[in-house]
Amino acid sequence: MxxxxxxxxxxxxxxxxxxxxxxxxxxxxxxxxxxxxxxxxxxxxxxxxxxxxxxxxxxxxxxxxxxxxxxxxxxxxxxxxxxxxxxxxxxxxxxxxxxxxxxxDRAHARSIILRWATGPDPDPDPDLRRTALWLLGYVPEPDDLDLLADAARDPDDRVRSVTVGTIGSHTKTSARAVDLLKALLADPSPRVRVSALSTLGFARRPGTLPAIHRLAEDDSTDVRAWVAIALSRFPAAEPATLAVLDVLAHDPDTYVREKAVAAREKLAA
The missing domain is CATH 1.10.1240 (Methyltransferase, Methionine Synthase (B12-binding Domains); Chain A, domain 1)
Incomplete structure (x- = not known):
């Protein structure tokens, strides 16, 4: 030895x-x-x-x-x-x-990722598949959107949630990526809706604001809180955004109220 x-x-x-x-x-x-x-x-x-x-x-x-x-x-x-x-x-x-x-080493990384995440025989280990989908966001290519759209329809909401962030890596170059994220705001899982809100908040596309505003009435307190957090990331406060935050500032849930007040103060500053 x-x-x-x-x-x-x-x-x-x-x-x-x-x-x-x-x-x-x-x-x-x-x-x-x-x-x-x-x-x-x-x-x-x-x-x-x-x-x-x-x-x-x-x-x-x-x-x-x-x-x-x-x-x-x-x-x-x-x-x-x-x-x-x-x-x-x-x-x-x-x-x-x-x-x-x-x-x-993008080529090597993608050869592993694509085989495990979305190839003809995706890895049966769900944790590993989610990890591969996550890492794909760090080495994106335009052609990935088709496979990401498929992953965003996966029965497992944990797969859909991690896919949201990877779709977000395409928002600067693809209107389709933004449309996919807006559609995921209507996902049945609060986990996925929160991920979509977070990603759209970082993308800061003004055209997504109406879709974000609508979730201020969501049944999930986490989702409503993330509406406020996402809106706080936009560079300017539109009147409709301020009105949504004013509503959330009177939400029955303490956490939602805190996030709404913090977002209102940040945008006002």
Whole structure:
């Protein structure tokens, strides 16, 4: 066994130990990052999969960092499989890693994403499929809108919700993308309606305001609150927008009222 392989095994053992030595973990991680021993890639993949299986978010963070530094974009399939599992941590570092690698090697990233998300045989793992659809928003191509329109009709509202954000990556270049988002404001799932409101708020297209205004009467308190949040992102306050916010400022729900008042104050300023 090579020295680096022994170091990796020692690191994995420390990461799996509830009473681990963080200084030793940091030292081993630093040595492996410096070595970037490509012969370790299969072993890194194995240890990373084991950490995810064990629900070890810290282990996932450390091992993903080393794998990405060692293998580059070649590590994307394993990193995405690790990323797709909700282990209760924020995953900010891993999010940055996979998005940077995808942008650095768009063709490779898209070959993985399209196969898992919308190919003739989409990956049966729903978490992985949603992750692929999410990452597609970071490497968009105009032809993606057909497959995104199909994903936006998926029976799983979690798929539809993540698809909303990816459609949003096309709003600066495609009127069709904006129309798809406006249609999703009528989705039966509050989760999807909230995602559509958030995305349209960032897009800031004045022509979408009437559709956003109509959701001020939505049955969901989350949706009504997000109407206010979305409107606060527009650069100017139209009279109709201010009237909607005034109505929401008297909503029965405290959270909705707070967001409406905050949006009114932001637009007034």
């Amino acid at each position: 090579s020295d680096t392989a022994a170091q990796l095994d020692a690191l994995a053992a420390e990461l799996a130990d509830p009473d681990c030595d963080f200084d030793r973990i940091e030292a081993l991680e630093s040595e492996l990052l410096t070595a970037r021993d490509t012969d370790l890639i299969p072993r890194l993949q194995e240890h990373l999969a084991g950490a995810v299986q064990a629900g070890n978010g810290y282990g996932r963070h450390v091992l993903s960092h080393i794998l990405a530094a060692t293998a580059g974009s070649r590590a994307l399939p394993e990193l995405l499989r690790a990323f797709a599992r909700d282990l209760g941590d924020d995953q900010d570092s891993l999010t940055a890693t996979v998005t940077v690698l995808a942008r650095q």
